[in-house]
Amino acid sequence: MSTKLFELLLQASIYTVTISVVSILIGFAIAIIVSAMLLSRQRLFVLPGKIFISFFRGVPLLVQLLLIYNLLPVIGINVPSIVAAIVGLSLCTAAYQAENLRGGFASVPSGLVESAEMVGLTPMQIFRRIKAPIALRLTFPALVNEAILILKASSLVSVVGIVELTRMAQDLAGSTFLPLEIFASAGLIYLAINWIVALAGGLIERSLPGVPR
Amino acid sequence: MMMKAKSLLTGLVGAAFLLGAAFSAHAADTLAAVKAAGTLKVGTETAFAPFDYIDAGEHTGLNVDLFAEIAKELGVKIEWVALPWDGVFPALEAGKFDIVAGPATITKKRMERYRFTPPIAEATIAILKKAGDTTISKPADIAGKTIGVGKATAQLDQLKEFSDTLPTKVDVREYPAFTETYADLAAGRIAGVANSLPNIAFVASQRKGTFEVVLPPFGKKSYFGFIGLKDADHAPLMDAIDAAMLKIKADGRMAELQKKWFGASFDTPDAVKDPAF
Numbered sequence: 001m002s003t004k005l006f007e008l009l010l011q012a013s014i015y016t017v018t019i020s021v022v023s024i025l026i027g028f029a030i031a032i033i034v035s036a037m038l039l040s041r042q043r044l045f046v047l048p049g050k051i052f053i054s055f056f057r058g059v060p061l062l063v064q065l066l067l068i069y070n071l072l073p074v075i076g077i078n079v080p081s082i083v084a085a086i087v088g089l090s091l092c093t094a095a096y097q098a099e100n101l102r103g104g105f106a107s108v109p110s111g112l113v114e115s116a117e118m119v120g121l122t123p124m125q126i127f128r129r130i131k132a133p134i135a136l137r138l139t140f141p142a143l144v145n146e147a148i149l150i151l152k153a154s155s156l157v158s159v160v161g162i163v164e165l166t167r168m169a170q171d172l173a174g175s176t177f178l179p180l181e182i183f184a185s186a187g188l189i190y191l192a193i194n195w196i197v198a199l200a201g202g203l204i205e206r207s208l209p210g211v212p213r
Numbered sequence: 214m215m216m217k218a219k220s221l222l223t224g225l226v227g228a229a230f231l232l233g234a235a236f237s238a239h240a241a242d243t244l245a246a247v248k249a250a251g252t253l254k255v256g257t258e259t260a261f262a263p264f265d266y267i268d269a270g271e272h273t274g275l276n277v278d279l280f281a282e283i284a285k286e287l288g289v290k291i292e293w294v295a296l297p298w299d300g301v302f303p304a305l306e307a308g309k310f311d312i313v314a315g316p317a318t319i320t321k322k323r324m325e326r327y328r329f330t331p332p333i334a335e336a337t338i339a340i341l342k343k344a345g346d347t348t349i350s351k352p353a354d355i356a357g358k359t360i361g362v363g364k365a366t367a368q369l370d371q372l373k374e375f376s377d378t379l380p381t382k383v384d385v386r387e388y389p390a391f392t393e394t395y396a397d398l399a400a401g402r403i404a405g406v407a408n409s410l411p412n413i414a415f416v417a418s419q420r421k422g423t424f425e426v427v428l429p430p431f432g433k434k435s436y437f438g439f440i441g442l443k444d445a446d447h448a449p450l451m452d453a454i455d456a457a458m459l460k461i462k463a464d465g466r467m468a469e470l471q472k473k474w475f476g477a478s479f480d481t482p483d484a485v486k487d488p489a490f
Binding site: 004005008011069071073074078081158160163171172174176177179 | 309
């Protein structure tokens with residue numbers, strides 16, 4: 001396989017990485033809101049949060065992408081391919097991340113919170129200094145895991161017209177008749193990206209404040 | 214309670230329609246919209262050589278050259294959107310692009326729903342086999358063999374129709390794109406590929422010693438055209454594209470492109486009114 005083909009795969013993987021990273025970040029922002037809704041004492045907020053999670057966790061990502069790309073125009077919202085891809089991945093990962101965060105906040109030992117109340121910390125201080133750091137520490141490994149899952153799931157966005165790593169590999173395999181070399185290279189690129197994500201995740205995790213080991 | 218739910222539903226449906234109408238109102242004349250944007254959006258799949266394919270990462274083929282000429286005639290630029298073939302028609306209807314390059318075989322069923330441009334090539338179906346495969350020397354020899362074909366294609370329908378006339382039926386294997394059928398044929402997983410003659414003639418010429426065309430083509434004579442929407446909004450745009458294509462055909466540019474990509478030019482009618490199937 002020529003270096004030109006490998007370069008093309010690397011170029012396509014820029015889409016894979018960019019779309020995944022942007023989606024993970026947007027998804028995390030949405031997940032914070034959704035998990036707050038789930039943990040709210042107001043039933044008015046809990047139900048929409050639950051519906052959001054059931055839908056985006058229950059419908060296959062491929063179907064979500066096609067819905068966003070082909071069905072939204074029916075109500076007048078015609079999004080370009082790249083937007084459809086990011087919206088689809090973000091909403092999907094938001095549902096999983098929200099569940100993780102909810103679990104993380106629910107696992108904060110109630111004794112810690114009660115002690116903090118006893119020494120007179122305000123609810124805001126308790127959230128910032130006790131709940132949020134511990135929940136983040138508890139959910140961080142799951143967040144790294146989710147990032148890796150989304151990087152791999154991004155191979156689905158070719159159905160809305162994005163030529164990312166998997167699609168480029170398919171196109172090149174089709175035109176060069178070198179499927180073995182090309183798919184092996186694509187696999188190695190995915191592996192390298194995810195290895196970097198896992199490594200970076202491990203480093204960040206060690207520097208996080210929270211429950212000491 | 215019942216009444217309330219019902220009126221709420223009516224309200225929602227009404228609101229959705231109003232919203233849809235408000236957004237679609239400004240898209241009434243697509244030709245004006247395309248000219249104003251300066252871009253004609255063209256949807257296609259990039260796995261249908263020699264019409265649209267990826268050559269070492271570059272989107273190339275007859276369609277790319279032909280749409281470059283059409284763009285010159287209309288005074289606009291072309292923006293390509295590459296989708297898997299079975300996603301191309303839903304996306305056309307969703308307004309993701311103005312026209313589908315594909316091209317697609319002109320069939321009665323498709324003409325009921327879509328509008329075709331003047332044909333750009335013959336689409337009559339033929340078989341591609343592995344070079345040196347002596348078990349297939351004429352189309353009827355594919356009886357009982359496994360033949361690959363693209364999913365949701367007119368070639369699939371033609372192959373099935375042909376299969377029904379054979380003593381033993383063909384084992385039809387459907388693929389998301391034709392490039393995968395060629396890969397499987399090269400790997401020996403299937404005995405042949407059924408696709409339109411221009412396509413397989415191109416593939417065979419690119420991979421001499423690997424593939425061979427089984428002649429003659431079989432089934433009814435058919436043609437390839439580009440596909441647009443049939444509604445009144447799209448009529449001015451489709452009229453303009455038709456006119457541009459007929460001009461390109463009349464001054465010999467079309468024949469030149471056919472020679473470049475198929476090795477021969479085709480005599481095609483200006484319009485297909487009554488397709489064979």
